[in-house]
Amino acid sequence: MIDKGKIEEAMQTAIGYSTADQTEVLASSRSTALTRFSNNYIHQNVAETNMSISIRAVIGKRQGYASTNRLDKDSIKETVNKAIKIAEHRPPDPDFVSLPEPGPIILRDMVSDTTVNYTPGQRAAAVQRLLGVIMPRNLTAAGALSTGYTTVGVANSLGVNAVETISEASLKTVVMSPTSSAFGSAVAVNVADIDIEKIALEVEKTTVRGQNPVELEPGRYTVVLYPNAVADMVSFMAFAGFGALSLQEGRSFMKDKFGQQIMSQNISIWDNAYDPSTIGFTFDFEGVPKEKVVFIENGVTKGICYDSYTANKEGKKSTGHALPAPNPYGPLPLNLVMAPGGSSLAQMIKTSERAVLVSRFHYTNLEDPIRTVLTGMTRDGTFLIEDGEIKTPVKNLRFTQSIVEALSKVELVSMDRELKEGMLGASYMPWLKISEFNFTGVTQF
Amino acid sequence: MKDLTSLALDVAKTYGATYADIRVIDEEHESIAIKNGRAEEITASTNYGFGVRVIADGSWGFASSFLVEKAEIERVARLAVEIAKASAMIRKESAVLSPIPVIQDNYKTHVEIDPFKVSLEDKLALLSRAEETVRKIPGVSISRASMDIFREKKVFASLEGSYIEQEITESGAAVDATAIKGSDIQERSYPNSHGGDVATAGYEFIKGLRLDENAGRVGEEAVALLSAKQCPSGEFTIILDGSQLALQVHESCGHPVELDRVLGMEASYAGTSFLTLDKLNKFQYGSPIVNINADATIPGALGTFGYDDEGVPAQRFDIIRDGLFVGYLTNRETAPVIGRQSNGCARADGWGRIPLIRMTNINLLPGDSSLEEMISEVKDGLYLATNRSWSIDDKRLNFQFATQVGWEIKNGKLGAMVKNPNYTGITPGFWNSCDAIAGKDEWRVWGLPNCGKGEPTQIMHVAHGAAPARFRNVKVGVGR
Known part of the structure; x- marks a missing residue:
């Protein structure tokens, strides 16, 4: 059961033991369970309970890090001493100024008792409901339903002290016929908010529609992207360039572009943990309150996110986007939001003379971080649109495409958006219609 | 205890x-x-x-x-x-x-x-x-x-x-x-x-x-x-260095021979495999010089251990023999499906995860050529080295890799450096185009500490032995 008291006790014990100039403790507690199914039966079913602390000890301009999940007092003391010893032996970092001072955090838990107390039997029953839609159509379902909660606490010797809990439920499923597949997913604080039957019906429909795909010649096409595909693309772009470290090291596509129009006017992207449609902690992994940061406004580059180290380097204030320290990536946004437009999926299809409808990308990877060149495959439902109608399923295509360039050719943005789990936390993304998207290859299915 | x-x-x-x-x-x-x-x-x-x-x-x-x-x-x-x-x-x-x-x-x-x-x-x-x-x-x-x-x-x-x-x-x-x-x-x-x-x-x-x-x-x-000049676009003969080949083996052979994948157990996440059960002992995966094995006993290799996480002893066995697909990676649960016994590939990422079928050391065995000899036989080609990015479809057929560097090969000699090289292909076509592999003097094992699989995600430490090898008619310089 959720016990914030243990997190708070471990944090204060660690700070109490420390003889460092400054001390920070990041503590987390997780209890999660995941029921996995394939071939229409449950084949893996797991649960995990863990709690750990990470210590950052600061001596002058030297920092040392140590972590453990042994939380008896002797182990905590040993870990604190290890962090101090590392700090003592580390060369000073002239750019390090201080751990963050406490800020005005509005703490809020996002907890559903239903999710926290969901039993293995309830997860199995939920999977059964999905299979109840899929199996009568002679289709095969695979997927995972997970439930659980995470408590994160950050305290430091300057007075930062924040603890929050989030419960999360997630359903993912791939439904397959011998020649097609479709993907459905949902994430929610309360597992009861995941409409399993609705997802099952949509996925079943797409699987049936996707049967017997034909091969489409690679080339530049107008595409209509579902939110999963948009989230994938935007997450990679954010990873490559929305954080201050990438900018300071000269490897962000945002460098020398602030105030310039680099994307279509209908594209605005920001990070906001307080957005009612997203799921996220209100403070970062240094205990700094998260601020809304606008990266792109009407296609114009506006800002980037900071942690305390990168902010101090520029004499600025952290925006509350630190990842667990230390990390080679620097600050990153974990609650990306794209502004809605006025269109709809139906309108995007109707207005397309010839376009490719993409439900999802697979195995995307950056080939060039500054040009934001991304390659990957389409997966689980790719269709050719002709004369305003979905004409035929097509075999999966490979794309090799600059993300920034793609987002400079956005014709339509949907009003509806969906929350999708991605490489960078939760992303709340619309459907997009983009012209001249570069498909460079095709596979055999 | x-x-x-x-x-x-x-x-x-x-x-x-x-x-x-x-x-x-x-x-x-x-x-x-x-x-x-x-x-x-x-x-x-x-x-x-x-x-x-x-x-x-x-x-x-x-x-x-x-x-x-x-x-x-x-x-x-x-x-x-x-x-x-x-x-x-x-x-x-x-x-x-x-x-x-x-x-x-x-x-x-x-x-x-x-x-x-x-x-x-x-x-x-x-x-x-x-x-x-x-x-x-x-x-x-x-x-x-x-x-x-x-x-x-x-x-x-x-x-x-x-x-x-x-x-x-x-x-x-x-x-x-x-x-x-x-x-x-x-x-x-x-x-x-x-x-x-x-x-x-x-x-x-x-x-x-x-x-x-x-x-x-x-x-x-x-x-x-x-x-350096941009890597050209078109079809070329390419020679890959051992480290890039290690990842090529990993993505296009190591993953598709995981039997849990083949049986659909990973379908909702990383996908399935083109190496379906009907292909075992029948499918010409690569050219006759392509031999790939799994060997969890190589001293010092990253995928080496005494016993897997089901208590099965570490083993060595063939996956591709003279180009023919002959073996899967299995665990105790899946091996009976193909009438075999576990070959010891059940591995878990720490105490909080279940053992899944994972690679151990999956190795492209050495051939009888050398990097120097392979280059000398190429009129117009490219030598590509060190992975920069990787991507492959969910049945492990269509792949695209970018490497950090390339060099032109002109008339049997290594020429100018080229930047931003990438190459793409379909797995069996690619491996069947392999016409030379360097010998054991240039063969070494490469440790890969970041192989992801499963839900919840597990990271596994695996390795691949490889020497440089040559492939004909490969599409290079994609997306320009």
Whole structure:
């Protein structure tokens, strides 16, 4: 059961033991369970309970890090001493100024008792409901339903002290016929908010529609992207360039572009943990309150996110986007939001003379971080649109495409958006219609 | 420890488990990185816990916890059985395990210099020498040197009577240079990208890499790439260096021969496989010179161990023989499906995850050529080295790799450096176009410490032996 008291006790014990100039403790507690199914039966079913602390000890301009999940007092003391010893032996970092001072955090838990107390039997029953839609159509379902909660606490010797809990439920499923597949997913604080039957019906429909795909010649096409595909693309772009470290090291596509129009006017992207449609902690992994940061406004580059180290380097204030320290990536946004437009999926299809409808990308990877060149495959439902109608399923295509360039050719943005789990936390993304998207290859299915 | 493992197995049996095992794992990890003259990362971490896996009512259940105490072991063992019984609500067939002998044994990585006993000063000095060498090359924007050391002490006990203790030690290091000019970003790494090279070995492996002696070349090549010409587009004969081939083997052979994938068990995440059951012993995967095996017994390789996480001894077996597809990676659950016994590929990422079918050391065996000879036989081609990015479809057919660097091959000689090379293909077509593989003198094992699979995600440490090899008619320079 959720016990914030243990997190708070471990944090204060660690700070109490420390003889460092400054001390920070990041503590987390997780209890999660995941029921996995394939071939229409449950084949893996797991649960995990863990709690750990990470210590950052600061001596002058030297920092040392140590972590453990042994939380008896002797182990905590040993870990604190290890962090101090590392700090003592580390060369000073002239750019390090201080751990963050406490800020005005509005703490809020996002907890559903239903999710926290969901039993293995309830997860199995939920999977059964999905299979109840899929199996009568002679289709095969695979997927995972997970439930659980995470408590994160950050305290430091300057007075930062924040603890929050989030419960999360997630359903993912791939439904397959011998020649097609479709993907459905949902994430929610309360597992009861995941409409399993609705997802099952949509996925079943797409699987049936996707049967017997034909091969489409690679080339530049107008595409209509579902939110999963948009989230994938935007997450990679954010990873490559929305954080201050990438900018300071000269490897962000945002460098020398602030105030310039680099994307279509209908594209605005920001990070906001307080957005009612997203799921996220209100403070970062240094205990700094998260601020809304606008990266792109009407296609114009506006800002980037900071942690305390990168902010101090520029004499600025952290925006509350630190990842667990230390990390080679620097600050990153974990609650990306794209502004809605006025269109709809139906309108995007109707207005397309010839376009490719993409439900999802697979195995995307950056080939060039500054040009934001991304390659990957389409997966689980790719269709050719002709004369305003979905004409035929097509075999999966490979794309090799600059993300920034793609987002400079956005014709339509949907009003509806969906929350999708991605490489960078939760992303709340619309459907997009983009012209001249570069498909460079095709596979055999 | 035996009293704790016995308690878990007894509780599981009492509550209805017909099979049970417990793994108690104590991990220690140290990570150091110097970037641009400053210590980017110096961390030490420990991670301790246990996981209980059971079969009850014919289905699987697993539960785990960080609290290695009697009361918690009882709770977790009971929960594992409860979970298994919930799994049985939607069961296809009862789980059947391939038989294995009862084993009582221990295994320990051979370590000459315990990496955890080497002083932080010595480690920082080794990395600083390499990083400083890179940093001093004019034009280098980011210089970085890093090392990782890892130790896993694990106890496996099963209801069948096996009790195995293992201590695996891993050491690895890398030096990287990044040069940036405008929107052009170029990287070179030694001995490999994405964390360098890692082995089951001690600090002697890190010292043996001689980072400082290779750092200058790495920096110079990164800067030279800024003024190099773009890799051409079209169909070319290409020669891949061993490190890039290691990843090619990983993605296009290692993953598609995982039998759980083939049987659809990973369909919702990483996908399935084109190497379906009907292709076993019938499908010409590659040209007759292509031989690929799995060998978890190679001394010092990153995927080497004594026993897998089901207590099955480490093994060596063929996957591709003379180009023909002949073997899958299996575990105790899947091997009976193809009428075989487990070949020891069940591996788990720590105490909180179940064992899945994972690669061990998957190796492209050496041929009878050499890099020099292969180049001499190419009129117009490219030599590509060191991975930059990777992508492959969900049946492991259509792949695209980018490498850090390439060199033209003109009339049998290595020519000008080219930047931003990438190449793409369809797996069987690509491997069937392989017409030369360098010999054992140029063959070495490359450790890959970052293979992802499963839900919840698991990261596995695997390795691939490879020597440079040549492929004909490959599409290069994609997306220009």
